Amino acid sequence: MRADQAGDESLVSLLQRLGMVQERDLAEALSRLLSLRLIAENDFPVVPVDCDRLSERFLVDQAIVPLELDEERLLLAMSDPTAKFAIESMEKVFERNVEPCVAMKSDIHGALQQLYTNPAGAGQPSGSGVDSTDPDVEQLRDMASEAPVIRLVNELIQRAVEYRASDIHIEPFENQLKVRSRIDGVLCDLSAPAKAMAPAIISRIKIMSGLDIAERRLPQDGRINLHVRGENLDIRVSTMPTMYGESVVMRLLRREAVSLDFDTLGFSEEQKFLISRALDMPHGMVIVTGPTGSGKTTTLYTALHALNTEERKVITVEDPVEYNLEGINQIQVNPAVGLTFSGALRSIVRQDPDVIMVGEMRDLETARICIQSALTGHLVLSTLHTNDASSSITRLVEMGVDEYLINSTVNLAVAQRLVRLLCHECREPYTPSEALVEEFALERFAGRTSLQLYRPRGCEACGGTGYRGRIAILEMLRLSEGIRDLVLQKASAGQLARAAMAEGMNTMLEDGCRKAVQGLTTIEEVVRVTQEA
Numbered sequence: 001m002r003a004d005q006a007g008d009e010s011l012v013s014l015l016q017r018l019g020m021v022q023e024r025d026l027a028e029a030l031s032r033l034l035s036l037r038l039i040a041e042n043d044f045p046v047v048p049v050d051c052d053r054l055s056e057r058f059l060v061d062q063a064i065v066p067l068e069l070d071e072e073r074l075l076l077a078m079s080d081p082t083a084k085f086a087i088e089s090m091e092k093v094f095e096r097n098v099e100p101c102v103a104m105k106s107d108i109h110g111a112l113q114q115l116y117t118n119p120a121g122a123g124q125p126s127g128s129g130v131d132s133t134d135p136d137v138e139q140l141r142d143m144a145s146e147a148p149v150i151r152l153v154n155e156l157i158q159r160a161v162e163y164r165a166s167d168i169h170i171e172p173f174e175n176q177l178k179v180r181s182r183i184d185g186v187l188c189d190l191s192a193p194a195k196a197m198a199p200a201i202i203s204r205i206k207i208m209s210g211l212d213i214a215e216r217r218l219p220q221d222g223r224i225n226l227h228v229r230g231e232n233l234d235i236r237v238s239t240m241p242t243m244y245g246e247s248v249v250m251r252l253l254r255r256e257a258v259s260l261d262f263d264t265l266g267f268s269e270e271q272k273f274l275i276s277r278a279l280d281m282p283h284g285m286v287i288v289t290g291p292t293g294s295g296k297t298t299t300l301y302t303a304l305h306a307l308n309t310e311e312r313k314v315i316t317v318e319d320p321v322e323y324n325l326e327g328i329n330q331i332q333v334n335p336a337v338g339l340t341f342s343g344a345l346r347s348i349v350r351q352d353p354d355v356i357m358v359g360e361m362r363d364l365e366t367a368r369i370c371i372q373s374a375l376t377g378h379l380v381l382s383t384l385h386t387n388d389a390s391s392s393i394t395r396l397v398e399m400g401v402d403e404y405l406i407n408s409t410v411n412l413a414v415a416q417r418l419v420r421l422l423c424h425e426c427r428e429p430y431t432p433s434e435a436l437v438e439e440f441a442l443e444r445f446a447g448r449t450s451l452q453l454y455r456p457r458g459c460e461a462c463g464g465t466g467y468r469g470r471i472a473i474l475e476m477l478r479l480s481e482g483i484r485d486l487v488l489q490k491a492s493a494g495q496l497a498r499a500a501m502a503e504g505m506n507t508m509l510e511d512g513c514r515k516a517v518q519g520l521t522t523i524e525e526v527v528r529v530t531q532e533a
Contacts (some may be wrong), residue, residue: 289419317345
C-alpha cells in the first residue's frame with residue numbers, strides 16, 4: 001500500500017505497518033514528543049485489570065493493555081497513543097479519563113498473551129512424570145483462564161495489599177477453603193470462595209508463578225512480579241500437597257514499603273549509637289539474631305544502606321534476595337547448580353569487598369568463612385536463629401567455632417522481635433494496675449511523667465484491629481572485656497546475659513516495656529513476642 005492510500009490511518013500506525021522505523025526508536029520518540037511515560041516490558045501487570053469488561057480481541061486489535069484503574073483514571077499502555085478510537089472506547093467502558101502511555105507493540109502483544117492465554121509449555125517442566133494432555137489438567141487450565149477466576153485472584157492480591165498483609169494463605173480442608181492473610185505478624189481470616197473453586201484458584205496462581213499445574217504431588221516454589229495500585233510487588237509462591245488438595249502461601253514483598261531507617265525500625269538513640277559504632281569498624285562481625293519473621297533481614301538491609309558509599313564495595317549472599325539494593329552486588333544462592341553460601345563466600349573474598357553480608361550462617365563451614373573474612377579485614381554482617389543476643393555466642397561455639405576466634409571478630413550481637421504498633425487514630429489511654437506496674441517495673445520507664453499505658457480499640461484506619469504497622473524491640477550485646485573473658489571460660493548463654501545486664505544491657509522485654517510506656521505498643525504485645533525468648 002502506498003502511503004497516500006492510507007486514508008484515515010494514523011502516521012504512527014503507518015510507520016509501524018511499513019516498518020520504516022525501528023519499534024523501540026518509535027516508542028522512545030513518541031514518549032519524548034508527547035511527554036508520555038514509556039512502559040518497559042516488566043511494567044505490565046500479571047493480573048488483568050477488570051477483565052470482565054474487556055474483550056481480548058479488542059485489546060489485541062488496538063494493541064493496548066490497561067495498567068492501573070482507580071476512581072479517577074485508567075492508565076493505558078498503547079503502541080499508538082494518538083489512536084482516538086481506542087482512547088474514547090476505553091473511556092466509555094470504564095467511565096474514567098484515560099491516561100495513555102507508550103509501549104512497543106511486541107511488548108503489548110507479549111503481555112496480552114501472558115494475561116489472557118497460557119503460553120505453550122508454560123508451567124510444564126520436562127520430566128514431571130505427569131501427562132500434560134490429561135483431560136483433568138486441560139480442564140484446570142481452562143478453569144484458571146476464566147474471567148471470574150482471574151478476577152478473584154486479582155481481588156485477593158489487591159485486598160492483601162490494601163490490608164498491608166505480608167502473606168496470603170490458601171488452605172483447602174475437607175468441607176471448606178480457608179483464606180487467611182498475615183497482617184502485622186498475625187493471621188486473620190478473609191472471606192473465602194466456595195471449596196469447589198480451590199483447584200481453579202490454585203491453578204491460576206501456579207500459572208502466574210510459572211509452576212507446573214499438572215504436578216500436584218510435590219511442593220513447588222515460584223515467583224510473581226506485579227504492579228498493584230502503583231506499587232511494585234514481588235510475590236514468592238510456595239505450594240504444598242495436603243490431604244485435601246494443594247496449600248498455597250504467597251509472600252508479598254513490597255519494595256517501596258521498606259523503610260531503611262533505624263529510627264523508623266524502632267531503634268532508640270542508644271541503640272543507634274551502638275550499631276553505628278559497630279558498623280564504623282573497618283573489620284569484624286555484626287550478628288542479628290531472632291526467629292523467622294522477626295525483621296532480621298530488614299535490619300541488615302538498613303545497615304547495608306548506611307554502609308553503601310562510593311568508598312566501599314558491598315557484596316551480599318542471600319537466599320532469597322528479598323529486595324534489590326542499588327549499588328550493592330547481591331548474589332542469589334542456588335544449591336541446584338552448586339552455588340551455596342559457603343561456595344559463594346569463597347569466591348567473594350577474591351572480589352575485593354569491604355563489606356560482606358551473609359543471609360544466614362547455616363553451618364560450620366559458612367560460619368568459619370565468615371569468621372576468617374572478618375579476621376582478614378572485612379566487615380561481615382550475618383544472622384542466626386537464636387532466642388536472644390547471648391545465645392548467638394554460644395550457638396557459634398556449639399557449631400564448632402573456637403572461642404578465641406569469636407572474641408577476635410564479633411563486634412556486636414543484636415537480638416530482636418517485632419511488636420505491633422498501636423493505631424494512633426484510636427488507641428485508648430488507661431492507668432495500669434499496681435500489680436502490672438510492679439510485675440514489669442514500669443515506673444523506671446515513665447520518668448517524671450505520670451504512668452499511662454494504651455490499649456487497642458479498633459477503627460476504620462486500622463481495619464478494626466487496633467494496630468497498624470510493626471516496630472522492633474531489641475537487645476544489644478557488646479563484647480566488652482568482661483564478656484570476652486566469660487566467652488573464653490565457656491560461660492553459658494544465661495551467664496553471658498546476666499553479665500551483660502550488669503554492664504547495662506537492656507533486654508528485649510525491657511525495650512518493649514519502654515515502648516509500651518511511650519504509647520507505641522501494649523504490654524500484651526511485648527509479652528506475646530518475648531515469651532519464647
